[in-house]
Amino acid sequence: MPSAGSEAQDVPAADRRKRGPRLVNLPAVRRLPLYLGALRRFRADGCGRVSTAELALATGLSDPAVKKDISMLGVTGRARIGYEVKSLIAGIERYLGWDRPRRAVLAGVGGLGTALLCGDGFQPRGLRILAAFDDDPAVLGTRVNGIPVHGLGELSRLAGKLKPEVGVLTASPSRVQPVADLFVAAGITRIWTFAEQALSVPRGVTVQREVLSAGLAELLVRSSRNSGKNIAD
Amino acid sequence: MPSAGSEAQDVPAADRRKRGPRLVNLPAVRRLPLYLGALRRFRADGCGRVSTAELALATGLSDPAVKKDISMLGVTGRARIGYEVKSLIAGIERYLGWDRPRRAVLAGVGGLGTALLCGDGFQPRGLRILAAFDDDPAVLGTRVNGIPVHGLGELSRLAGKLKPEVGVLTASPSRVQPVADLFVAAGITRIWTFAEQALSVPRGVTVQREVLSAGLAELLVRSSRNSGKNIAD
DNA sequence: TAGATTGTTAATCGATTAACAATC
């Protein structure tokens, strides 16, 4: 199992204070894709309007949470009527910048990297993958879902042409830091990494860690809280 | 791209109140795998002791956070000396229940499911995958990393023998709810799902959603907060 | 109108951070 999940690489407290108070509610941002998924399904079903109560039901979230989250989008609804599905979709896509997908590359065309490339889920989620990189002769020179796989050594050369903003890092543990360094050298300023380990990157590069094992830890702890001694009441 | 990431399926507010105040710090639980990964690397390097400052550096977290998180494990260190790497590893594994891996099955042997099965990361993270399930003739009857792939129709029959506690759900969107129903019918009480959509399950079944696109949303919002108008000071 | 839904404001709750006393 690759070690991925979902922790922002730590921003030390001191740095955050320098930037002043937090401007965005990140847990709310993380919920937006859930709304978006539900809304796209509503739209596919020919449903033109939704209430916050319906969205809460569809996403498994609470009604007040839905209201609060929508309020940050600047999309307005109408009392007694609800929201236009189309406006909400547009509002979320705009807020996340998913309406204008960013140029991206992926490094590490193993099992996870291949699975991500094949899913066709990047484009509707804000990323346009222009190329993949891996030195493994099994994939080097091939195409995965139409995306060419180059050697890692070609990254810096191709970066001049591709101008990627985002790097998806699905390399194996030992190559994670070297690949991160290649990303930085290629001018990439946003790294989405599926490795457990922390990355060392210069200031100005944003790292998002996807730590799958964190979800596994949470699942086991949440479930044993119930089966344990403290049954409700 | 499969739609995975990391949201606990919502526990409605009312239900949570019935259970009284929250007993565990879930964000802290989610950080434990990061410590564990760093500690295992320390151990592999022959390092017998660590301080919280070293752990903070290795994981990219803050020193007070490390102290607070360790305090919930019941592992004690020694002033001026630090903690024994071995004790911390044992403490985290015990806290998470990863020292006694749970019987599990996986349904949906597509790109993501295969990647998870091949990684050999389940066992050291609390899960023992006994079997996989998928109706796709391309994988049905084969073995992935030594794990047999059965038809979904055999799940309930095999469950009597395998007695799985945990179900990993990597099926494609349209099969997610049906597979969840099969899991529940098979007596599975903990579901780790990689689908964006909410699952409908009876009370007593714990669902952990891994929503990868949430991480993507967070990455883009966090990074544009810096490149936008509000540059620090 | 009456009633349902939006959308905001205030209250609660929980996590993180900072500070510091205890310990080796």
Add this chain to the structure above:
DNA sequence: TAGATTGTTAATCGATTAACAATC
């Protein structure tokens, strides 16, 4: 001892929830 590190307690911070006024 002096100094560094643990480990806890208090203060701060931020997110969630609840309540309700505004609106259609």
